[in-house]
Amino acid sequence: MLIKVLYFGRLKELSGSPEESVELRDGSVIEDLFAACSEARPELRRFRASLVASRNCEFAAWDTPLDPGDEVGFLPPVSGG
Amino acid sequence: MSTGHPQDRIAITRDPIPHVQIAWDVRGGANGAVATFDGCVRNHSHGRSTLYLEYEAYESMALAKMREIAAHLHANFAIDRVAIVHRLGRLEIGETSVFIAVSAAHRGPAFDACRYAIDTLKKTVPIWKKEFFADGAVWADGELPPVPAETPGAKPAS
Numbered sequence: 001m002l003i004k005v006l007y008f009g010r011l012k013e014l015s016g017s018p019e020e021s022v023e024l025r026d027g028s029v030i031e032d033l034f035a036a037c038s039e040a041r042p043e044l045r046r047f048r049a050s051l052v053a054s055r056n057c058e059f060a061a062w063d064t065p066l067d068p069g070d071e072v073g074f075l076p077p078v079s080g081g
Numbered sequence: 082m083s084t085g086h087p088q089d090r091i092a093i094t095r096d097p098i099p100h101v102q103i104a105w106d107v108r109g110g111a112n113g114a115v116a117t118f119d120g121c122v123r124n125h126s127h128g129r130s131t132l133y134l135e136y137e138a139y140e141s142m143a144l145a146k147m148r149e150i151a152a153h154l155h156a157n158f159a160i161d162r163v164a165i166v167h168r169l170g171r172l173e174i175g176e177t178s179v180f181i182a183v184s185a186a187h188r189g190p191a192f193d194a195c196r197y198a199i200d201t202l203k204k205t206v207p208i209w210k211k212e213f214f215a216d217g218a219v220w221a222d223g224e225l226p227p228v229p230a231e232t233p234g235a236k237p238a239s
């Protein structure tokens with residue numbers, strides 16, 4: 001299944017692009033997606049502990065199952081205001 | 082997505098925020114109070130002189146989270162109208178980055194709701210600030226939003 005991944009803040013700078021599409025096995029969860037993204041960009045791994053994930057514009061736990069076409073964001077600590 | 086309160090103003094913009102107009106527009110005849118919060122760009126951060134800031138957002142999610150804040154205000158405070166407007170892009174010292182206005186019959190709920198709104202926005206709305214100094218730039222230290230501890234059983238509607 002194809003998942004849309006969005007990067008923000010320092011992650012966007014690190015990944016070099018704001019978004020990408022990632023092909024995953026059915027039954028994958030958000031943690032699997034992060035692992036797949038980190039395969040291509042190992043530098044992402046050191047941010048894992050300081051990120052939260054979103055699925056379709058809702059904050060989501062790392063064990064959240066994914067469906068085809070889901071939009072997942074990897075979000076650094078927020079600093080709006 | 083909730084339809085929201087029809088007279089609320091929840092927005093993200095790249096233009097200067099018309100804060101005087103926004104504070105005026107939340108007024109209604111039944112209101113005795115308008116409380117506002119004007120978040121503006123400070124000229125220093127952690128002892129360094131700031132030149133300017135750049136804000137970016139996950140816009141669709143940020144708007145959804147800002148609408149959730151407004152819905153929470155209506156459900157929990159005796160208020161009338163809510164405006165929450167955040168600006169993105171490059172902001173100079175002294176410019177308004179976020180403006181919140183809440184009207185109510187009485188001042189207590191207006192103050193309380195306004196305070197709740199900015200405190201919650203800073204924790205839960207996916208917006209990021211990069212600080213530019215004479216000798217470099219850094220992403221501001223932020224807050225990690227609270228996340229569901231485990232996967233909810235029900236699939237969210239999409």
